Amino acid sequence: MPRIIGIDLGTTNSCVAVLDHRGQPRILVGEAGERTIPSWVSWSAAGQITVGARARRQGITNAEATVYGAKRLIGRKVNADDVSWFARLAPFRIVAAPNGDAWVRVHRQPISPQEVAAHVLRALRKIAEDALGEPVTRAVVTVPAYFDDAQRQATRDAGQIAGLDVVRILNEPTAAALAYGAHRVREGRRVIAVFDLGGGTFDISIMSVENGIFEVLATGGDSALGGDDWDRRMLERVAAEVGRQFHVDLTTTPMAMSRLREACEAAKQTLSIDRETRLSLPFLAEDPRGAPINFERTVTRDQVEGWTKDLLDRLEVPCRRALGDAGVTAGDVEEVLLVGGMTRWPAVADTVERIFHRKPSRGANPDEVVALGAAHYAGILAGESDDAALLDVTPHDLGIKVGDSQFAVVLPRNSMLPVRARRLFATTADNQKFVSIELYQGDSSDITRNRKLGQVVLDDLPPGPAGSARVELVITVNVESILSVTAREIRSGRHASVTIRPSGGLSQREIIEIIRRRQTEHASLGSPFPEPLAGAVRVTTRDHMLSKPDDDDKP
Amino acid sequence: MAEGALSIKLRCASWQQLATIYKRDLSRGAIFLRATTPPVIGTSVRIDLALPSATVIVLTGVVHVHVSDPQRGAGVELLLDPIPTGSVWLIESALASEYKRRTTPAQGTPIHGSPQLPGPTPAINDSADVSAAEQDLIKALMSEAESMRKLNPFLVLGVGYEATDAEVRAAFGELTKRYHPDRFARYESAELRNVAEEIFILIRDAYRRLGDAVARTQLLQSLGKPAPAPHALPAPPRPVPLAPPPRTPRAPGREPGPIAVANPTRPAGRDPAASPAPAKRRSLPTQPPPISAPLDVSPLEDLIDQGRLDEALAAYRVMGKQHPHDRNLRAGVELCEGLLALAARDRFEAAQRFEAALEIDPSNERAARQLADMRRQATHERKGLLSRLMGKKEP
Numbered sequence: 001m002p003r004i005i006g007i008d009l010g011t012t013n014s015c016v017a018v019l020d021h022r023g024q025p026r027i028l029v030g031e032a033g034e035r036t037i038p039s040w041v042s043w044s045a046a047g048q049i050t051v052g053a054r055a056r057r058q059g060i061t062n063a064e065a066t067v068y069g070a071k072r073l074i075g076r077k078v079n080a081d082d083v084s085w086f087a088r089l090a091p092f093r094i095v096a097a098p099n100g101d102a103w104v105r106v107h108r109q110p111i112s113p114q115e116v117a118a119h120v121l122r123a124l125r126k127i128a129e130d131a132l133g134e135p136v137t138r139a140v141v142t143v144p145a146y147f148d149d150a151q152r153q154a155t156r157d158a159g160q161i162a163g164l165d166v167v168r169i170l171n172e173p174t175a176a177a178l179a180y181g182a183h184r185v186r187e188g189r190r191v192i193a194v195f196d197l198g199g200g201t202f203d204i205s206i207m208s209v210e211n212g213i214f215e216v217l218a219t220g221g222d223s224a225l226g227g228d229d230w231d232r233r234m235l236e237r238v239a240a241e242v243g244r245q246f247h248v249d250l251t252t253t254p255m256a257m258s259r260l261r262e263a264c265e266a267a268k269q270t271l272s273i274d275r276e277t278r279l280s281l282p283f284l285a286e287d288p289r290g291a292p293i294n295f296e297r298t299v300t301r302d303q304v305e306g307w308t309k310d311l312l313d314r315l316e317v318p319c320r321r322a323l324g325d326a327g328v329t330a331g332d333v334e335e336v337l338l339v340g341g342m343t344r345w346p347a348v349a350d351t352v353e354r355i356f357h358r359k360p361s362r363g364a365n366p367d368e369v370v371a372l373g374a375a376h377y378a379g380i381l382a383g384e385s386d387d388a389a390l391l392d393v394t395p396h397d398l399g400i401k402v403g404d405s406q407f408a409v410v411l412p413r414n415s416m417l418p419v420r421a422r423r424l425f426a427t428t429a430d431n432q433k434f435v436s437i438e439l440y441q442g443d444s445s446d447i448t449r450n451r452k453l454g455q456v457v458l459d460d461l462p463p464g465p466a467g468s469a470r471v472e473l474v475i476t477v478n479v480e481s482i483l484s485v486t487a488r489e490i491r492s493g494r495h496a497s498v499t500i501r502p503s504g505g506l507s508q509r510e511i512i513e514i515i516r517r518r519q520t521e522h523a524s525l526g527s528p529f530p531e532p533l534a535g536a537v538r539v540t541t542r543d544h545m546l547s548k549p550d551d552d553d554k555p
Numbered sequence: 556m557a558e559g560a561l562s563i564k565l566r567c568a569s570w571q572q573l574a575t576i577y578k579r580d581l582s583r584g585a586i587f588l589r590a591t592t593p594p595v596i597g598t599s600v601r602i603d604l605a606l607p608s609a610t611v612i613v614l615t616g617v618v619h620v621h622v623s624d625p626q627r628g629a630g631v632e633l634l635l636d637p638i639p640t641g642s643v644w645l646i647e648s649a650l651a652s653e654y655k656r657r658t659t660p661a662q663g664t665p666i667h668g669s670p671q672l673p674g675p676t677p678a679i680n681d682s683a684d685v686s687a688a689e690q691d692l693i694k695a696l697m698s699e700a701e702s703m704r705k706l707n708p709f710l711v712l713g714v715g716y717e718a719t720d721a722e723v724r725a726a727f728g729e730l731t732k733r734y735h736p737d738r739f740a741r742y743e744s745a746e747l748r749n750v751a752e753e754i755f756i757l758i759r760d761a762y763r764r765l766g767d768a769v770a771r772t773q774l775l776q777s778l779g780k781p782a783p784a785p786h787a788l789p790a791p792p793r794p795v796p797l798a799p800p801p802r803t804p805r806a807p808g809r810e811p812g813p814i815a816v817a818n819p820t821r822p823a824g825r826d827p828a829a830s831p832a833p834a835k836r837r838s839l840p841t842q843p844p845p846i847s848a849p850l851d852v853s854p855l856e857d858l859i860d861q862g863r864l865d866e867a868l869a870a871y872r873v874m875g876k877q878h879p880h881d882r883n884l885r886a887g888v889e890l891c892e893g894l895l896a897l898a899a900r901d902r903f904e905a906a907q908r909f910e911a912a913l914e915i916d917p918s919n920e921r922a923a924r925q926l927a928d929m930r931r932q933a934t935h936e937r938k939g940l941l942s943r944l945m946g947k948k949e950p
Contacts, residue, residue, distance in 0.1 A: 167740055188721065211728025381740045383942060389728075389735045416759050418736060418752050478752055479736045 004138040004167055004382050005128045006374025008175070009117060009155065011071045012199025012228065013341075014039045015371035016124040018132065019379035025179065025372040028131040036367050037127075041119045042066040043106045047521075051123040060258035063091035065106045069200060070116035072223070075147075075154030075504050078102040082223050101505040114154050114506055115514055118161035125164055139164045140378040142370050145171040145205050145219040148395050149441065149481050150451075154504030161514050167381055168479075172196060173205035174214045174390055175373030176339045180363055183212045183388050190334045191217070191326075195352050195360065196370075197315070198340035200226040204319050206326035206333070212388035218325035220318040225311065227268075227342035233307045234264040234299075238279065242295055246287045256285040267299050272344040276300040305347050312351050319355045336360040341367045392417045392479060398453075400473070401438040407447040410475055420476045424490075426467040434459035435471055437487055439500065454500040458487045461494070560599035560615075563588070570607055577646055581638065582900045585619070589630040593621045600633055612642045688944050689744045692937040696750040699930035703754065705913070705923050707778055708761035713924075716775060720768060727762040733935075734758055742941070852883055859894065859921070867891050886916035893925060902929060 006025070008015045013036040020026045027035050034053065042055035043065045050058065059066040072086050078096040087094040093105040103110045121141075128136045141164075143155050152169045159166035173194035177183070182192050189210040196203040203221040207214055239250045239260060250256050263279050270277040281295040323330060336352055338360045343349060352360045363369045379385040393416055399409040400423075411421050427435065436457045442450025461469045470490045477483050481502050488495035506514075567573040580586040586602070594600075595618065602614040616635035623629045709716055712726040732738070739751040765771050855874075858867035868891035875884040893908030906929055912922035 168737065189724065210724055211732075213728050213731055381737055383741045386732065386738075389731045389737060391731070391735070416763075418756055419759065420756050476756075 002138060003132065003134070003136065004140060004378035005125075005136055006175075006371055006376070006378045007121065007124055007139050007141045008172070008368075008371035008374060009071065009120065009124075009141055009143070009158075010036075010039055010198060010370075011069055011201050012039055012226065013037065013367065014120050014124055015368055016128050017368070017371040017375035018128065019375050019382075019384055023379065023385050025375035025379070027368050027371060028128050030127045031130065035365075037120070037123060038068070039071065039117075039120050040066060040068045041070070041116050045107070047107075049119060051119050057258070059091075060254040063254075065092070067092050067104050067106065067111075067116050070104075070113040070120075072200075073102040073104070073113035074117055074158065075113075075151035076102050085224060097505070099505060112506060112510075112514075114158040114504065114511075115161060117155070117158035118514075121159055121162035121164060125162060137163065137165055138167050138378075140168045140170050140374045140381065141166050142170045142172045142175045142374050144201070144203055144221075145173055145216045146203075146221075146395075149502035150504055152481065152504075153502040154506070157504045157506050157511055160511055161518070163515075168377065170374055170377055170390065171205075171216055171392075172203065172339070172370050173207060173216060173219070175370045175377065176337055176363075177207060177209065177214060177373070178376045178388060179369040179373035180337050180361060182335065182337065183209050183214065185209075185335070187211075191328050191332045192335045192337060193319075193322075193333045193356060194337045194339055195319075195343065196221075196339035197342040197348060198226050199228050199342070202226060202315065202318065204322045206322050206328060214388070214390050216393070217328070218322045220322035220325070222314055222318055225314055227340070229311055230268055230304070230308050230342065230345070231261060231265050233311070234268060234304060235261050237307055238264060238297070238299075241297070242284070242293065245295075246285075246293050248285060248287055248293070250285060253285050259284065268304065268345070271299065271301045271304055272346065274301075301346070308347075312347055315348070315351050316355055330356050333358070337369075338362050339366050339369055392481075394419070394477060394481075396441045396450075397443050398439070398441050398475065398477070398483075401440060401447050405447045407440060407442070407445055407450060410473070411477065413443065415477075417481070418476065418478045420474065422475075423473045425471045425473060427461065427464075427469045427471075428466055430465050431463045432461055432466070432469065434461060435487065437471075437473060437485070439475075439483070439485060453483065454485075454498055456485050456487050456496050456498045458489060458494060458496045460492075461489055462492050560601050561594060562601045562603070564603045564605070566605040567607055573606060573646065576604075578901065581614075581635070581643075581646070584635050584637075586614070586616070586633050586635060587622070587630055588633060589628055591629060593629070593631045594618050596620065602633075606646070612638075612646070614638060685941065685944050686744070688937070688941040689742055689747055692742075692934065692941050693744065693747050693750055695930065695934040695937045696747070696754060699927070699934050700750060700754045700757065702923065702927045702930050703757050705917065706927060708764045708774060709778075710920065710924055710927065711757055711761035712765060714765070718765070718771075720766075723762065723765045723771070727758065730758045731755075852887060855887060856921075859891065864891055864895050864898065868895065882916045883919075886912040886919045886922065889915065890919065890922050890925075893922065897925070897929075905929065 003018060005028075006017045008017075015027060015036040017025050017027045029035055030037065030052075032053075037052035038056040040052065040055040040059060042050045042058040042062055044050070044058075044062070045065075055066055056068070059068065069086060069090065073083060073094065076083050077100045078084075078087075078094065079100070080102070083094070083102045087102075095103050095105045095110055097103045097110065097112065101112070103112050104116065105111070121139075125136055125139075139159060141155055141159055143152055147155070147169075155169060156166040173196065176194050176196065177192060182190070189208055192207050192209060194203075194205045194207065196205070201221065201223050202225040203219065205219045206217045208217055209215075235257070239257065242248065242250055242260075250260065259281060263281055267277050267279055276298055279295065279297045279299060282292075284293045284295045287293055323333075333356050336356045336358060338349065338352065343352075343360075343362075343366050349360055349362070376385065377388070377390065380388060393414045394411055395413060397407075397409045397413045398411040398415075399407050402408045410423055411419060415421075425435070425437075434457060436455055438455040439453045440447055440450040441453050444450055458471060461471075472488045472490060474486045474488070475483065476485075483500040483502075484497065485500065486495055486497035567576065576586070588600075598618045600616055600618060602616075604612045604614055606612065614635055616633040618631045619634040620632045621629075622632050703711055709718070712718075712723060712730065714722055714726045718726070734751055734755045736748055736752045736755060739748045742748065763770075764774055852871075852874075855867050855870050858864075858870065868888065871884055871887040871891055875881065875888060878884055889908045889912035893905045893912065896902075896904035896908055906926065909922040909926040909929070912919050913926065916922075
């Protein structure tokens with residue numbers, strides 16, 4: 001049985017872990033000793049791709065060709081509210097793909113966020129292969145609980161591009177709860193909260209845990225709030241101070257800003273433990289007379305807390321709303337788990353304590369718990385451990401179009417997967433020849449606001465007055481959110497069926513095209529690391545799909 | 556095994572021979588060996604039993620008693636150590652499919668098994684490939700799904716009609732750990748995962764219908780009418796425990812084996828599953844249960860609950876003579892026969908009896924539940940075997 005790795009593919013940082021031989025999840029460490037890598041990808045003018053910390057450093061000098069936050073774009077339309085917010089903020093171009101998906105443009109080349117994420121996944125896979133000394137082809141990848149089918153599928157597609165068969169998409173709060181061992185605390189049903197304040201996003205999830213079964217009751221958060229905001233506040237303050245003191249505008253000097261930001265980030269980390277620290281930046285820039293600026297300053301935790309007080313205030317409302325959505329009070333929550341590096345900040349932990357009236361639980365390393373949980377579940381899937389089972393639910397209502405634009409829900413959201421629903425329909429016109437059943441996903445009663453998934457047409461119905469032909473519709477959704485729909489006319493037994501896979505925006509053909517392109521690029525660059533074809537190790541239908549276009553494309 | 560164990564090689568030339576050995580000897584945890592100069596009592600013996608499919612099963616045991624059987628001649632009776640479930644299953648499934656092959660009116664295939672006869676379940680041996688074991692697990696899961704479809708939600712989850720929310724959730728949790736499709740993600744076969752998914756959908760639907768007290772009460776009311784209501788609610792029939800591993804004495808009163816194996820002589824500590832049966836024997840009433848109300852079978856079911864299967868069977872038969880067309884009674888006979896077969900560890904016979912009971916009376920909950928339990932156990936064993944096979948395949 002090949003090993004399955006667990007991956008936390010984060011907005012700002014990513015991490016990979018595996019179950020070791022004693023059944024303990026363990027973070028896999030890169031060559032330079034890094035336990036997490038920044039989810040950054042940079043393209044040099046020559047087309048050389050760098051990933052991780054090096055890419056992030058290039059974000060200063062090569063900002064237009066350095067992409068971060070691909071997770072904010074993956075599986076999204078370019079006109080979504082928070083995508084346009086991110087597009088205004090990001091130094092790189094975000095463009096619309098022909099189908100309206102949000103892509104990035106680097107060196108005039110449109111690139112899908114799936115591809116960007118695949119570069120990060122590939123880097124993680126390489127770390128895992130180097131650490132384990134064996135090929136790695138299967139992974140469990142985590143996503144936020146609120147990700148919809150398109151975002152989840154796009155994440156799977158990113159895995160496929162990176163040569164990883166994504167065996168399971170796992171919710172981040174669930175992974176964190178697994179890593180904390182929240183399912184082993186005691187018998188009976190418990191309500192827990194997972195408070196995840198990462199680099200770029202804030203997520204709060206209310207979950208119930210019983211008998212090793214996890215259920216996400218409600219989620220909330222603020223996708224525009226994270227540790228980066230704390231860094232940015234510090235950077236703005238300090239840069240302004242340098243400006244006043246030395247009469248220079250540092251923002252025009254990318255190298256200086258880069259150094260200052262790294263210094264601020266380090267200072268923030270120190271201040272999570274100590275009450276004060278020292279910023280020391282010799283030769284930061286030149287003043288108007290050409291003299292070097294040697295900047296030195298003491299920063300205290302109190303000062304930083306003063307600069308960022310409003311950020312703390314933004315934590316409370318989403319928590320209250322999530323509690324309300326879950327139908328529980330703060331008093332019902334038995335445990336609050338902290339996830340994400342920013343929860344190390346004492347004021348954040350204090351805020352959590354104030355909201356939930358209890359001291360939050362702190363893992364050894366909040367940056368790593370999600371990846372550790374993913375590795376734990378990977379072990380369960382591989383049959384190496386079996387103390388938990390995860391139940392996924394449908395994220396949105398699933399139904400069909402009735403009348404002109406009405407939405408009849410067949411499977412309400414939060415239905416536990418896998419699930420099967422049956423509905424009986426009658427013809428509405430005399431001698432109706434066929435029925436066309438259109439499937440939609442969404443939470444609006446107005447069908448035009450929901451997403452069409454596909455349709456199934458049943459024709460050659462037996463003639464008769466309206467209502468005489470009865471059609472039974474059976475919808476099955478499996479754990480991978482793949483929909484099988486069958487329509488059957490009861491009397492004649494005629495039936496038609498269709499299988500709908502969630503689409504992440506890229507077709508199988510496009511994915512294969514990306515993989516092939518990547519392989520030829522590698523060949524021309526003479527890379528020492530040959531890329532195996534995605535999923536090539538496992539004999540699945542996917543392989544057939546992969547090989548077919550290859551043959552077609554042969555000149 | 557102690558040093559100086561006798562090593563014996565036995566070869567079953569045909570499936571029938573294996574069936575005989577299995578029914579007559581193995582199923583009671585002992586085996587008769589012919590011997591003109593019997594070894595000392597207490598000698599350790601190792602038997603390499605070669606099946607017609609060329610698989611070898613290793614049995615170990617000790618010489619228990621010297622016997623001289625008029626039909627089989629002089630020899631020894633060996634008490635066997637518990638036979639690994641994997642091996643038992645191997646034999647049973649081979650026999651079962653061989654039986655099926657024989658009973659299906661084939662084009663006159665010679666039924667006398669010959670050594671060359673390929674095993675009906677091909678290549679289920681330790682070196683067999685995983686896919687064969689997967690196929691077998693699929694079959695087990697399919698029959699389990701089929702028997703589950705006939706059960707009401709309480710029976711699917713295996714909880715009593717009086718179960719609380721917490722009990723329902725706990726039962727669901729236990730089944731989820733076993734049947735959630737993720738538990739089958741490790742197997743290559745997509746079909747396997749699909750069948751598991753079918754079962755899990757049945758489980759989740761049952762859970763959804765029992766998940767809260769209101770829905771449960773409604774369901775109870777709707778069940779109240781068509782259900783045979785064997786007792787006034789609440790207690791549903793508790794399943795008679797499955798043949799306890801590894802060995803129980805045969806059900807008292809049923810044709811004893813050629814040699815009565817006296818359980819108490821087993822060395823202490825070797826058989827933790829001490830049987831409660833002997834104690835029950837003593838409380839045997841001297842007359843059959845009262846037959847007053849013609850169709851009130853609850854006294855008989857009480858007998859079943861108490862494990863007094865022979866009495867229950869006799870009573871069902873007596874009553875059945877008086878009411879020859881009563882389906883309850885006819886199904887009851889099959890049920891008792893099935894339970895007795897189960898107690899005698901003849902799972903194949905038991906399954907057939909339960910099926911027959913269900914055919915006569917599709918609403919017979921006990922038979923449905925027994926069948927579901929047996930199939931669940933079969934699935935479980937196959938899963939275990941498959942895991943071991945896959946483990947062995949590891950380089």
